[in-house]
């Protein structure tokens with residue numbers, strides 16, 4: 656029981672009344688998912704309407720995951736007071752995917768740095784992370800843009816232990832998942 660204006664009110668009633676009051680004072684600020692294309696010259700071009708992600712809503716967390724296992728990362732977004740959204744990546748550009756298999760307990764290779772050389776740009780590096788995003792966590796699979804390269808790329812992995820793995824003659828549109836060559840420490 657709480658007291659409102661000196662009168663006893665059940666807690667749930669008071670809480671609901673306060674929430675309604677706040678919602679009226681601060682209405683939703685709906686907006687689109689703002690999307691950009693990397694132009695590879697340190698510039699980005701907005702693609703929000705082109706990619707059809709301009710439906711206004713209040714979205715909070717977003718996670719990248721290859722739901723259909725076709726090698727590109729799809730997008731899952733939660734929506735305030737609405738069903739979650741799943742956005743399929745329909746891009747057909749060549750890519751290289753990597754899924755590390757570390758030793759227990761860090762079986763996903765969290766903290767490892769993966770570098771692809773010779774792809775869309777001279778060098779791309781991505782660190783495998785677990786969580787660290789607002790209200791969401793993405794799949795630990797890492798996807799790089801291969802660009803025009805069909806083969807001849809190289810992958811380097813710097814594990815948390817400091818050990819390194821190397822794969823040469825990497826071809827586009829492949830998933831590399833067996834790189835358990837370094838003991839990881841969480």
Ligand SMILES: [Ca+2]
Pocket residue numbers: 720721722723724725726727728729744
């Ligand atoms: Ca996909």
